[in-house]
Amino acid sequence: MQTEIILLGHGSRSLEANHGLIKVANKVTHLVNRPVTPAFVSHGTPDLPSAIIVKILSGATRIIIMPLFLFRGMYVSTGIYEEIKDIKEQFPQIEIIVAKELGADDIIANLAYSRIKETIGHEFSDEPFQ
Structure with missing residues (x-):
């Protein structure tokens, strides 16, 4: 196949x-x-x-x-x-x-978090969403 x-x-x-x-x-x-x-x-x-x-x-x-x-x-x-x-x-x-579409996945949330963090600096903890 x-x-x-x-x-x-x-x-x-x-x-x-x-x-x-x-x-x-x-x-x-x-x-x-x-x-x-x-x-x-x-x-x-x-x-x-x-x-x-x-x-x-x-x-x-x-x-x-x-x-x-x-x-x-x-x-x-x-x-x-x-x-x-x-x-x-x-x-x-x-x-x-x-x-299936990408959806509300933890990977997407972590990517959004990374983009926010790189935009405004290191005000957030370094712990990714789990």
Whole structure:
């Protein structure tokens, strides 16, 4: 089974912002030791359906979509599934899995804490949230 991974971000008119998603995809590529493709909801290429089709045409039998969104808003809850509905019908033999969004995770809280601390100094304790 050939598993492929797509890292899905919102996208922006700012190329610098879109480059951020590409940088994260490259970092995840090194962590999972396999290619991770960035895709964009809007204002960037490829869009999600295009990225999925490229993966299928290159031989993927399973595609994991990792939404790089903090919370489960409308797009994560329904929009992704609406975008991939036709592809799933056209390629029923391909397993397409949508991973859970980032969510209210301790890692996110610790990252926010780190950014606050680096912005205003060392007023806070050095103990991360647990």
